[in-house]
Amino acid sequence: MGVLDGYRVVDLSIAMAGPLAAMRLGDLGADVVKVEPVGGEWQRHAPAGGATGRRVNASFLSLNRNKRSLAVNLKADAGREIVHRLAATADVFLQNYRPGVAERLGMDYETISALNPSIVYVSMSGYGESGPYAARPGQDLLLQAMSGAMLSTGREGDPPAPAGSYAVDAITAYSAFEGALAALLHRERTGEGQRVSVNMLDAAVAVQMQELSIYTVGGVPQRRGREPHGHTYIRAPYGVFATKDGYLALGMPRLDGLAVALDLPELAAMDGDADGHTRRDEITALVAARLPARTTAEWLEICARHDLWAGPVYGYADLVEDPQVRHNGSFVTYEHRTEGTVTTPGFPYGFSATPPEVRRGAPLVGEHTRELLGELGYAAGRTEELVAEGVLACED
Numbered sequence: 001m002g003v004l005d006g007y008r009v010v011d012l013s014i015a016m017a018g019p020l021a022a023m024r025l026g027d028l029g030a031d032v033v034k035v036e037p038v039g040g041e042w043q044r045h046a047p048a049g050g051a052t053g054r055r056v057n058a059s060f061l062s063l064n065r066n067k068r069s070l071a072v073n074l075k076a077d078a079g080r081e082i083v084h085r086l087a088a089t090a091d092v093f094l095q096n097y098r099p100g101v102a103e104r105l106g107m108d109y110e111t112i113s114a115l116n117p118s119i120v121y122v123s124m125s126g127y128g129e130s131g132p133y134a135a136r137p138g139q140d141l142l143l144q145a146m147s148g149a150m151l152s153t154g155r156e157g158d159p160p161a162p163a164g165s166y167a168v169d170a171i172t173a174y175s176a177f178e179g180a181l182a183a184l185l186h187r188e189r190t191g192e193g194q195r196v197s198v199n200m201l202d203a204a205v206a207v208q209m210q211e212l213s214i215y216t217v218g219g220v221p222q223r224r225g226r227e228p229h230g231h232t233y234i235r236a237p238y239g240v241f242a243t244k245d246g247y248l249a250l251g252m253p254r255l256d257g258l259a260v261a262l263d264l265p266e267l268a269a270m271d272g273d274a275d276g277h278t279r280r281d282e283i284t285a286l287v288a289a290r291l292p293a294r295t296t297a298e299w300l301e302i303c304a305r306h307d308l309w310a311g312p313v314y315g316y317a318d319l320v321e322d323p324q325v326r327h328n329g330s331f332v333t334y335e336h337r338t339e340g341t342v343t344t345p346g347f348p349y350g351f352s353a354t355p356p357e358v359r360r361g362a363p364l365v366g367e368h369t370r371e372l373l374g375e376l377g378y379a380a381g382r383t384e385e386l387v388a389e390g391v392l393a394c395e396d
Contacts, residue, residue, distance in 0.1 A: 001029060001354060002027070002028045002029020002030070002354050002355075002356060002357070003028045003029055003351060003354045004025060004028040004029040004030035005029035005030075005354075006029075007025075007029070007030040007031070007091040007092065007184070008030065008031045008032075008033065008089055008090045008091055008092075009022055009025050009026070009030045009031065009032040009033065009090065009091065009092040009093075009094065009180075010033050010035060010083070010086055010087055010090045010092070010093045010094065011032055011033065011034045011035065011067065011094050012035045012083075012093075012094065012095040012096075012097070012107060013094055013095055013096040013124065014041050014042045014043060014096065015042065015043055015096070015169070016043075016059075016063060016140070016166055016169040016170075016173065017096065017124060017169045017170075017172040017173045017176065017200065018094060018095070018096040018124050018173070018176070019034075019041075019043065019063040019064055020063050020169070020170065020173035020177075021094065021122070021124070021172075021173040021174070021176035021177045021180070022034070022067065022094050023063055023064060023065060023066060023067065024173070024174075024177045025092065025177065025180060026065065026066030026067055026359075027065075027066055027347055027356040027357075027358075028354075028356055029354065029356075030091075030092070031068070032066060032067040032068070033067070033068050033069075033070055033086060033090075033368075033372060034064060034067040034068065034069050034070065034363065035070050035072060035074075035083055035086070036069060036070070036071055036072075036365065036366075037071065037072075037073065037074075038071045038072065038073050038365075038366070038390065038391075038392065038393035039365070039393070040071070040365040041060070043057075043059055043060045043063065043064075044056070044057065044060050044365065046059075047059055047060075053338075053339055054338050054339055054340075055338040055339070055364060056336070056338060056339055056361075056362050056364065060362055061336070061339060061342065061344065061361065061362045062344050062345070062362075063362075064362035064363065065344075065358055065360065065361050065362050066358065066359050066360060067360070067362070067363055068360075068363055068367070068368035068371070068372060069363035069364065069365060069366055069367045069368050069369070069395075070082075070083075070086070070366065070368060070369050070372050070373075071365050071366030071369055071392060071393035071394070072369070072391060072392050072393075073390060073391050073392070074105045074106075074107070075105070076389075076390075076391045078386055078389070078391045079386075079391045079392070080105065080106050080107075082373065082376065082378075082386075082391075082392075083107065084106070084111075084112075084115055085376045085377075086372070086376060087112050087115055087116055087119065088115045088116050089116075089376070090116065090119060091118075091119070091120060091184065091187075092119070092120045092121075092122060092180050092184070093107075093112050093116075093119050093120070093121045093122070094121075094122040094124070094176065094180070095107060095122075095123060095124070096123075096124035096125065098135070099125065099129055099130075099134050099135055102123070109121045109123065109195045113193060113195075116193070117193055118187060118191060118192070118193040119193045120180055120183040120184055120187060120193055120194065120196060121193070121194070121195045121196065122176050122179060122180050122183075122195075122196045122198065123195060123196070123197050123198070124172065124176055124198045124199070124200075125138060125197075125198075125199045125200070126138015126139070126142075126143065126199060126200050126201065127199055127200070127201045128197075128199045128201065128202070129197065129199070133201075138199070138200045138201075140166045140167070140168045140169045140200075141162055143168040143200045143201060143204050144162050144163060144167060144168055144204070145160070145162070146201065146204075147168065147201075147204035147205065147208065148208070148211075148212075148222070149163075149167075149204070149208060149211075150162060151222055151224065151232070152211060152222060152231055152232045152233065153224075153229070153230055153231060153232070154224055154228060154229070155224055155225065155226065155227060155228045155229070156223075156224040156225055156226055158224075158228075168200050168203065168204045169200070171200075171203045171204060171207050172198060172199070172200045172203040172204075175198045175202075175203045175206070176196070176198045179196040179198055180196060182196075183196050210233070211231075211232075211233055214233050220233065225280050225281045225284070226281045227280070227281045227284035227285055227288070228240075228284070229280060229284060234252055235252050235272060235273065235276025235277050235280070236252075236276050236277075236279070236280040236281075236283040236284050236287075237250045237252070237253065237258070237283055237284055237287045238250065238251060238252050239284070240313055241287060241288050241291045242288070242291060242292055243291050243292060243294060243295055243296045243299055244292055244293065244294055244295045244296075244298075245295045245296060246295070246296045246312075246313065247296065247312075247313040248291060248296050248299050248300070248310055248311075248312070248313070249310065249311045249312070249313055250287065250303075250308075250309065250310050251309035251310070251311075252272075252276070252309065253303070253308035253309050253310065254272060254308065255267045255268070255270050255271075255272045255275070255276065255283070256268050256272075257306045257307065257308050258287070258306075258308060260306060261302050261303060261305075261306040261308055262287065262290045262291070263290070264286055264287070264290055266286065267283065267286065270283070296312060296313075300312065329346060330345065330346055331343050331344065331345055331346055332344060332345075332346040332347075332358055334358045334361060335361075336361035336362070337361065337364070338364065339361070342361060363395075364395040365393055365395060366392065366393035366394045366395050367395040369383070369387075369392050369393065369394045369395070370383055370394055373386075373392075
């Protein structure tokens with residue numbers, strides 16, 4: 001039994017941000033119904049990294065566990081009626097349609113809340129549902145670029161570099177997840193449903209609360225230096241440095257301790273908080289020139305001895321074998337109906353009484369259509385008629 005056992009979520013979202021938010025609700029025990037077109041959601045046909053799978057690709061698999069699939073044509077009156085009936089039984093309704101689409105399909109807040117006044121309706125968008133950019137495509141890379149974050153790392157003159165993950169999608173997903181939980185808590189206290197609006201732009205701004213406040217409150221300009229640096233607003237040394245056999249990550253270690261550890265006495269005379277910013281390029285160059293003298297393992301041992309913040313630089317092959325990752329159970333392994341034994345990232349939280357679990361893998365298109373229509377009171381004969389008419393798709 002999970003924290004959200006007994007709650008139902010209707011998930012009309014596509015791509016990453018919406019499906020991830022809905023999956024997290026499912027991980028906590030909610031009955032998440034993924035409403036997708038009869039041909040399947042977009043992500044089923046756009047496998048990230050080319051990992052196609054047998055019948056379910058890796059990217060869809062990773063974002064849609066703990067869900068049931070209802071494959072229905074929302075452009076048909078009978079299809080809309082089915083989803084409206086489903087929404088009347090739900091606690092959360094989540095969509096990330098382009099502006100205007102929810103209204104055209106009859107899946108907007110006004111329509112859904114009239115059917116179910118206590119519904120928590122989560123609406124996700126790229127830039128907001130109104131304003132000059134409302135119609136722009138909300139894609140992760142585009143929002144990373146607009147957020148300003150790309151110019152907080154690297155070297156002056158080098159091209160801005162995106163994050164190595166779909167960072168804005170993930171941040172937006174967790175914002176929607178958090179908003180849904182908060183609205184459910186409000187409903188538990190008051191009985192009142194409400195609309196929760198989340199957009200990628202605001203999420204990308206909000207997560208930079210420290211950096212942007214340094215600029216807006218402190219008036220410190222965002223400036224990249226001549227040497228590569230991990231973050232414009234963090235003192236040197238901060239970043240990834242080459243060693244004799246690989247790389248070492250250094251996280252703003254004390255300059256006096258670093259001077260001893262690296263045998264760089266010139267660092268001992270510097271003030272970390274002041275010179276760490278004003279002489280950033282000089283400090284970075286000194287450290288970068290010294291670290292190739294030893295292996296990463298040697299430097300890690302030396303840094304640990306001097307209580308300095310340092311760590312290895314992993315690829316995925318290293319990460320999955322790391323003893324702490326294995327100890328934490330950061331990945332989950334389970335059996336999927338068509339994909340066999342599957343290992344994917346697990347859960348970012350733990351609960352002593354109601355731990356999250358994988359109850360079902362990502363569904364096939366329409367795998368639960370007949371099951372769900374039965375729960376909604378449709379006779380088996382009527383369901384088969386709707387399948388024949390193209391309103392529904394079922395996995396036989």
